[in-house]
Amino acid sequence: xxxxxxxxxxxxxxxxxxxxxxxxxxxxxxxxxxxxxxxxxxxxxxxxxxxxxxxxxxxxxxxxxxxxxxxxxxxxxxxxxxxxxxxxxxxxxxxxxxxxxxxxxxxxxxxxxxxxxxxxxxxxxxxxxxxxxxxxxxxxxxxxxxxxxxxxxxxxxxxxxxxxxxxxxxxxxxxxxxxxxxxxxxxxxxxxxxxxxxxxxxxxxxxxxxxxxxxxxxxxxxxxxxxxxxxxxxxxxxxxxxxxxxxxxxxxxxxxxxxxxxxxxxxxxxxxxxxxxxxxxxxxxxxxxxxxxxxxxxxxxxxxxxxxxxxxxxxxxxxxxxxxxxxxxxxxxxxxxxxxxxxxxxxxxxxxxxxxxxxxxxxxxxxxxxxxxxxxxxxxxxxxxxxxxxxxxxxxxxxxxxxxxxxxxxxxxxxxxxxxxxxxxxxxxxxxxxxxxxxxxxxxxxxxxxxxxxxxxxxxxxxxxx
Amino acid sequence: xxxxxxxxxxxxxxxxxxxxxxxxxxxxxxxxxxxxxxxxxxxxxxxxxxxxxxxxxxxxxxxxxxxxxxxxxxxxxxxxxxxxxxxxxxxxxxxxxxxxxxxxxxxxxxxxxxxxxxxxxxxxxxxxxxxxxxxxxxxxxxxxxxxxxxxxxxxxxxxxxxxxxxxxxxxxxxxxxxxxxxxxxxxxxxxxxxxxxxxxxxxxxxxxxxxxxxxxxxxxxxxxxxxxxxxxxxxxxxxxxxxxxxxxxxxxxxxxxxxxxxxxxxxxxxxxxxxxxxxxxxxxxxxxxxxxxxxxxxx
Numbered sequence: 001x002x003x004x005x006x007x008x009x010x011x012x013x014x015x016x017x018x019x020x021x022x023x024x025x026x027x028x029x030x031x032x033x034x035x036x037x038x039x040x041x042x043x044x045x046x047x048x049x050x051x052x053x054x055x056x057x058x059x060x061x062x063x064x065x066x067x068x069x070x071x072x073x074x075x076x077x078x079x080x081x082x083x084x085x086x087x088x089x090x091x092x093x094x095x096x097x098x099x100x101x102x103x104x105x106x107x108x109x110x111x112x113x114x115x116x117x118x119x120x121x122x123x124x125x126x127x128x129x130x131x132x133x134x135x136x137x138x139x140x141x142x143x144x145x146x147x148x149x150x151x152x153x154x155x156x157x158x159x160x161x162x163x164x165x166x167x168x169x170x171x172x173x174x175x176x177x178x179x180x181x182x183x184x185x186x187x188x189x190x191x192x193x194x195x196x197x198x199x200x201x202x203x204x205x206x207x208x209x210x211x212x213x214x215x216x217x218x219x220x221x222x223x224x225x226x227x228x229x230x231x232x233x234x235x236x237x238x239x240x241x242x243x244x245x246x247x248x249x250x251x252x253x254x255x256x257x258x259x260x261x262x263x264x265x266x267x268x269x270x271x272x273x274x275x276x277x278x279x280x281x282x283x284x285x286x287x288x289x290x291x292x293x294x295x296x297x298x299x300x301x302x303x304x305x306x307x308x309x310x311x312x313x314x315x316x317x318x319x320x321x322x323x324x325x326x327x328x329x330x331x332x333x334x335x336x337x338x339x340x341x342x343x344x345x346x347x348x349x350x351x352x353x354x355x356x357x358x359x360x361x362x363x364x365x366x367x368x369x370x371x372x373x374x375x376x377x378x379x380x381x382x383x384x385x386x387x388x389x390x391x392x393x394x395x396x397x398x399x400x401x402x403x404x405x406x407x408x409x410x411x412x413x414x415x416x417x418x419x420x421x422x423x424x425x426x427x428x429x430x431x432x433x434x435x436x437x438x439x440x441x442x443x444x445x446x447x448x449x450x451x452x453x454x455x456x457x458x459x460x461x462x463x464x465x466x
Numbered sequence: 467x468x469x470x471x472x473x474x475x476x477x478x479x480x481x482x483x484x485x486x487x488x489x490x491x492x493x494x495x496x497x498x499x500x501x502x503x504x505x506x507x508x509x510x511x512x513x514x515x516x517x518x519x520x521x522x523x524x525x526x527x528x529x530x531x532x533x534x535x536x537x538x539x540x541x542x543x544x545x546x547x548x549x550x551x552x553x554x555x556x557x558x559x560x561x562x563x564x565x566x567x568x569x570x571x572x573x574x575x576x577x578x579x580x581x582x583x584x585x586x587x588x589x590x591x592x593x594x595x596x597x598x599x600x601x602x603x604x605x606x607x608x609x610x611x612x613x614x615x616x617x618x619x620x621x622x623x624x625x626x627x628x629x630x631x632x633x634x635x636x637x638x639x640x641x642x643x644x645x646x647x648x649x650x651x652x653x654x655x656x657x658x659x660x661x662x663x664x665x666x667x668x669x670x671x672x673x674x675x676x677x678x679x680x681x682x683x684x685x686x687x688x689x690x691x692x693x694x695x696x697x698x699x700x701x702x703x704x705x706x707x708x709x710x711x712x713x714x715x716x717x718x719x720x721x722x723x724x725x726x727x728x729x730x731x732x733x734x735x736x737x738x739x740x741x742x743x744x745x746x747x748x749x750x751x752x753x754x755x756x757x758x759x760x761x762x763x764x765x
Contacts, residue, residue: 092727093726093727096511096512096729097511097726099511099512100511121513123512212709212710213707213708213710213711214707263599264598264616264621265599265618267622267710268620268621268706268709268710280599282599422729425726425727425728425729426727426728431711434709434710438622438623438710438711438713439711463513463516
């Protein structure tokens with residue numbers, strides 16, 4: 001057992017491993033909270049075996065599976081749900097190879113761009129029958145079911161969480177240098193702040209985002225692109241490529257301007273390295289999801305205490321503050337899946353248990369935000385040390401960020417985009433950024449290069465667009 | 467005494483070779499034939515129902531793709547420099563280990579360590595070693611005053627290429643050492659004695675006795691190392707993922723990217739076929755030019 005495993009959850013009197021593996025017992029109370037659907041109507045299953053569930057790294061997948069195992073104990077004693085964590089940078093390769101090998105898991109929690117691709121390819125099961133059981137009107141304000149994955153009138157994905165990336169700022173540094181309130185910043189202010197920190201704080205970068213050839217860079221850059229009002233594709237016009245635009249050039253130019261104030265190694269940074277840079281105090285500001293705060297709380301208390309999260313700096317003209325929000329959901333592969341009925345029932349069980357969903361959110365605060373009103377408004381959700389010590393930051397992740405949500409899978413929330421998963425598989429956005437920050441290509445030329453790649457993707461995958 | 471089950475020598479030979487032949491058929495011949503077949507098809511693994519015959523389109527695609535040619539030149543640089551350093555260090559270390567010193571067997575055993583440890587473990591360890599902020603290499607160099615600023619080993623194209631070459635040299639030099647050492651131990655000592663009598667010094671003895679004796683084994687080692695290095699995927703992918711940018715792409719990484727990230731399995735297969743042809747031709751030309759096996763042919 002690692003030291004991290006044995007650290008207690010801030011809000012719970014148990015250690016992480018006990019919490020995750022012993023959740024079945026703890027979940028007995030959860031079965032009491034069941035306002036939607038009817039458990040008594042569930043059929044018993046005589047099937048046996050291991051139900052493979054894929055999820056991204058983090059304890060929350062384990063919590064969800066613990067809830068499903070609680071269902072299995074009562075309704076399918078021969079079944080055991082088992083979570084397989086897939087690293088973010090490996091998720092595309094793992095999914096594609098296992099699906100191609102016709103060996104998919106029975107249930108997948110995956111980031112929305114890939115879910116949209118799988119959905120449009122016809123590889124997922126429609127889940128409309130689950131929506132009413134889960135509660136069609138439960139979604140928090142400002143979101144729609146389609147954000148998680150609907151295509152041609154059918155719902156293919158049900159919510160696991162929403163997960164925005166925000167601007168994390170070391171407020172001790174900001175106050176010391178008189179940088180003002182980050183909530184009021186525009187791009188120019190962010191750039192000035194990064195410059196000031198770099199100049200006045202030796203051994204500390206002003207700002208950090210991913211610039212490597214990876215998914216994290218795709219997401220970070222996409223948020224800047226969307227803030228500038230740019231997009232990759234025009235969902236309203238048969239997904240014509242609109243990437244070769246002044247907005248793309250502006251976003252690329254901004255990244256180039258920020259680069260001198262980032263860690264030099266940022267050109268190879270992905271998810272982990274950006275978190276490392278912030279938690280170890282090598283940067284005063286960074287773009288990231290809520291995971292950084294969880295890591296800092298465990299490993300660098302002073303960094304945790306000094307860090308607050310803000311909606312992104314406004315674009316000077318559009319005033320947009322777009323974040324890349326992962327509307328991550330559960331989807332069920334339609335082919336080579338022997339446990340479809342059981343997975344559906346277990347998923348409804350987990351989704352309709354307020355107690356389990358609160359445990360899910362508490363397992364890595366404030367990384368995974370609640371998607372249902374009854375969970376988001378529950379007083380129990382606030383019974384967590386993070387919520388008590390950083391209510392504004394947690395509320396920014398959980399609630400106020402929704403007004404600025406965007407995603408490559410649903411650019412500026414103007415329409416589901418089934419091509420985004422392929423774009424990320426090929427790291428088109430990250431490569432475009434790297435043309436500028438490594439090869440010193442002009443942003444205009446890099447935008448043209450990226451647009452050509454996107455056009456190839458659109459042409460090769462026209463079948464997905466219907 | 468013979469009985470009814472006696473087999474001829476030829477039959478026994480065929481029987482012994484059968485396990486290898488069957489294994490090779492399934493695990494070498496079939497994949498090669500399948501790759502060649504797939505190179506002529508457009509094949510998306512997620513939608514096998516859409517597979518279509520496309521003739522030479524996949525080959526036309528890669529030959530028109532600037533990244534293919536970048537990958538080819540980068541693979542050539544990575545292979546050439548890796549082999550040169552492995553050969554030089556390998557021969558040098560083999561000469562040192564050939565000395566009859568107390569405890570030399572321990573050093574010979576330790577030498578195999580990099581070759582034994584799985585590549586994935588080594589690559590991940592080297593990522594930490596090369597970490598610009600907390601890596602031991604920068605720490606040592608800064609501590610010794612050799613550098614004043616951290617080196618970003620994997621963050622610039624030239625340094626990333628140098629780092630992947632260093633990893634490859636470190637891991638595979640022991641293979642060269644073992645091969646060369648085995649040959650050194652079978653060189654007749656009379657040759658050195660005769661050279662000494664003729665007044666040859668250490669350098670002359672190395673050039674005129676040792677090196678000619680090593681020629682055949684070095685030719686074989688270089689051919690194998692060239693093929694294996696040119697095809698190498700996991701070291702580069704695990705260490706740099708072909709980056710920064712695409713500056714450490716070789717053809718194996720290019721093929722992987724086309725197959726898995728781009729879901730163009732036909733293009734990936736075509737790349738593999740081109741690599742096979744390149745290496746086959748290169749090996750034949752090299753063996754001819756180096757005169758490998760001519761001693762046996764001589765009357």
